[in-house]
Amino acid sequence: MNKFNLIKHEILILILIFSIGVFLRFFLLSKVPISLNWDEATFGYNAYSILKTGRDEYGSFLPLIFKSIGDYKNPLMVYLMVPSIAVFGLNEFSVRLPSALLGSLSILIIYLLTKRLTNKSNIALLSASFLAISPWHLQFSRAGLEIPVSLFLTLTAIYFFILSIEKNMKFLYITALAFGLGLYSYYSDRFFIPMMITVLFILFYKQLLSHLKEFIIASLIFFLLTVPLILPFFSHGSQNKILNTTLLGYHPPLSYINQLKKEDSGTVFYSLFHNDFVFYSWLILERYGNYFSPGYMFVKGPPDNRQRIFGMGMMYFFDLPLLLGGLYLLFKKRDKRLQFILIWLLIAPLPAAITRDEFHPRRAFEMIGPLMVILALGTDLLWNKFSRLKRSTKIVVGIIYTYLIGYCLGFYFFSYYILTPLKTFKGSGGWQYGYKQLVQKVSKIQNEYSKIIVDTEYQGPYIYFLFYEKYPPQKYQTQAELVYYCQGCLGEGAGFDNFVFRPIDWIADRNLKNVLLVIPPDKIDPNALGTNRAKIIDKVYFPNQEVAFYLVKTF
Amino acid sequence: MKVTLIIALIFVCISPWFLVLVRNYRTDTFSFTDLVKLNENIDELNLEQTQLRDAHLGKTSRPIVNKYNNYLKSLLGRYLESFDTSFLFFHGDIDLQWSTQTAGALYLSFLPMILVGLFILIESYKNIRSKTVIWILLISPIPAAFIKPHYQTLIRIPFLLVLTYIAAVGFIWLLKKRRLITVLLLILLIFEIAQFGHDLIRHYPRRLENQGQSFQ
Numbered sequence: 001m002n003k004f005n006l007i008k009h010e011i012l013i014l015i016l017i018f019s020i021g022v023f024l025r026f027f028l029l030s031k032v033p034i035s036l037n038w039d040e041a042t043f044g045y046n047a048y049s050i051l052k053t054g055r056d057e058y059g060s061f062l063p064l065i066f067k068s069i070g071d072y073k074n075p076l077m078v079y080l081m082v083p084s085i086a087v088f089g090l091n092e093f094s095v096r097l098p099s100a101l102l103g104s105l106s107i108l109i110i111y112l113l114t115k116r117l118t119n120k121s122n123i124a125l126l127s128a129s130f131l132a133i134s135p136w137h138l139q140f141s142r143a144g145l146e147i148p149v150s151l152f153l154t155l156t157a158i159y160f161f162i163l164s165i166e167k168n169m170k171f172l173y174i175t176a177l178a179f180g181l182g183l184y185s186y187y188s189d190r191f192f193i194p195m196m197i198t199v200l201f202i203l204f205y206k207q208l209l210s211h212l213k214e215f216i217i218a219s220l221i222f223f224l225l226t227v228p229l230i231l232p233f234f235s236h237g238s239q240n241k242i243l244n245t246t247l248l249g250y251h252p253p254l255s256y257i258n259q260l261k262k263e264d265s266g267t268v269f270y271s272l273f274h275n276d277f278v279f280y281s282w283l284i285l286e287r288y289g290n291y292f293s294p295g296y297m298f299v300k301g302p303p304d305n306r307q308r309i310f311g312m313g314m315m316y317f318f319d320l321p322l323l324l325g326g327l328y329l330l331f332k333k334r335d336k337r338l339q340f341i342l343i344w345l346l347i348a349p350l351p352a353a354i355t356r357d358e359f360h361p362r363r364a365f366e367m368i369g370p371l372m373v374i375l376a377l378g379t380d381l382l383w384n385k386f387s388r389l390k391r392s393t394k395i396v397v398g399i400i401y402t403y404l405i406g407y408c409l410g411f412y413f414f415s416y417y418i419l420t421p422l423k424t425f426k427g428s429g430g431w432q433y434g435y436k437q438l439v440q441k442v443s444k445i446q447n448e449y450s451k452i453i454v455d456t457e458y459q460g461p462y463i464y465f466l467f468y469e470k471y472p473p474q475k476y477q478t479q480a481e482l483v484y485y486c487q488g489c490l491g492e493g494a495g496f497d498n499f500v501f502r503p504i505d506w507i508a509d510r511n512l513k514n515v516l517l518v519i520p521p522d523k524i525d526p527n528a529l530g531t532n533r534a535k536i537i538d539k540v541y542f543p544n545q546e547v548a549f550y551l552v553k554t555f
Numbered sequence: 556m557k558v559t560l561i562i563a564l565i566f567v568c569i570s571p572w573f574l575v576l577v578r579n580y581r582t583d584t585f586s587f588t589d590l591v592k593l594n595e596n597i598d599e600l601n602l603e604q605t606q607l608r609d610a611h612l613g614k615t616s617r618p619i620v621n622k623y624n625n626y627l628k629s630l631l632g633r634y635l636e637s638f639d640t641s642f643l644f645f646h647g648d649i650d651l652q653w654s655t656q657t658a659g660a661l662y663l664s665f666l667p668m669i670l671v672g673l674f675i676l677i678e679s680y681k682n683i684r685s686k687t688v689i690w691i692l693l694i695s696p697i698p699a700a701f702i703k704p705h706y707q708t709l710i711r712i713p714f715l716l717v718l719t720y721i722a723a724v725g726f727i728w729l730l731k732k733r734r735l736i737t738v739l740l741l742i743l744l745i746f747e748i749a750q751f752g753h754d755l756i757r758h759y760p761r762r763l764e765n766q767g768q769s770f771q
Binding site: 259260263264269272273278282285286289290292293294295298299300311317320328331332406407410411414418419422 | 641
């Protein structure tokens, strides 16, 4: 086969892989995940607000940090949603489109990057294939979240970095731009990107410093992109976010500390073994280890319902031998580029390891890049070994492995599209199903009541009312107020027009006149309402037919 | 080989799992409880199959979502638990009887030694000894896969022994080729032993008592 035919062949395979990746990311995108969670809804509504007014929901003009529900979101995702919402309107599809699109394009970028790193087309195609079907990548590419964007930018930055070393140093400007934009995508990247830049510099400083002019210009580009972030970083909101999310803001219970001190009293042991350095180092190391733990990665996945795929981990079982093979190759070969992949894998979970959650795949998303390359390397290695096996062994191993692949892919399909939505629909820890249906019912009757009080037990109702009603942002900006109902909680929008969003006190609130109370079932006994003060006029149901909300009219 | 075995023996004798085992040893505690059954979590499986049927995927999903695959998945999950960093280096057994839960079955300082040792053994796979150790490493967690309690230490003793041997292999290589790293690891190891010993003597008895167990 001549070179042209080989290239044509390779391109056709890549198109096929890309098509599969696109299909998996866009198939039933509006319906699975089962509903928008409040991160998606806040991104969407703020993007809508920017589109209509140039301001966020609180009236800040083109902000670099979005106050949102008090979690102070990074801006890039919001701005990426603006054109999508302009074209397709404010709905689930337009909110999820940027993630799905950039997640799909990541397949092409990782192919290009792997080809540069390994000089092998088959390994590049394999890495693209693994990314196309990666459950971890699919989980977040199909939600309107920032991390597929940040991964896309990281892959782009590294690809153009390698290109700059090999071809033309001017590609370094694109690297600087991509890394700079990455700082605006997700908080973890503000930790990850500087580390990655440091690693690239240490490994390739000779090539960089031999082209000093391009290096300085690229550094300036990156620095200029960083400057606008400096002040917001020191804002009260940012600092709060860091304290609430990371171990910096975590302290063990006082009773625990006092007990230790009591048992160690009069000795040096408390200071030696229970000091802050030892305590926090241990926590960080434990969390770091979880990202290399087979239990979390292949079996049970994360505890967070929005991140998990029921019945499986973040990777397939059949990935495991390939991963081990790829890691062995990385340790064995003294190639700088392969060493870089290993270092990339080792630093990627660090931003997640310093946070409070024991296992948070969203924050460790940058691991996906090196993992897909390692899987491809492992496949290449093990395929060579497999080819040299005896025929009978080949048949047995082949049957078992094919069965495993079929099972894993089949289970993923059934779990992701059918089982997971039915297990993860509820509450702020899940996909917060029910709000869309609630808004559809309440909107029809909202003018009949002096006040509509919506309980905040499932968190974030205000943003769903704004989103699904497509409430005019310029009107909301004059009414926007964020209220905190507990220490360390995220905020709730206080209300707008005749809507009030707060915890309902049934005993007190049922005495209000001509009010619609939207209340979850555990707060009232529907059989003990009586008919002279309040009446259930409608219900919203979860997918399992349990009641999500009662709509209770008072009179 | 002799030196490796001696170091492995020392490592075993100072390992958390061994020290807790010696401390809490009673003849009547060695009973392995339930085995994982084929009908494990059958209610949940029935619910899943119902949900798939409701989605008109009942027949298509049957080859995938069935009790046999569930059983195999359960076994594989328990097998892989043996390699969990949480079990090996941070918390150990979930039963307080077999772990202080402030340390894993092994010390964290063993981890680099294990990785190095493993690499050496894989590189010398053609050597019968290396081949044997690797195969024992892969086979020894299999019995644990059939035991219902998660992260059970006792049934994983053979696995822990072979891991400790691999750590000894790695330690010897590091001692010969990377003295500085060895020194640092030894410092960390001494600290971990001291910390573990302190917890075992000072704080662990209270945690056991709170759970209604004393073993003394």
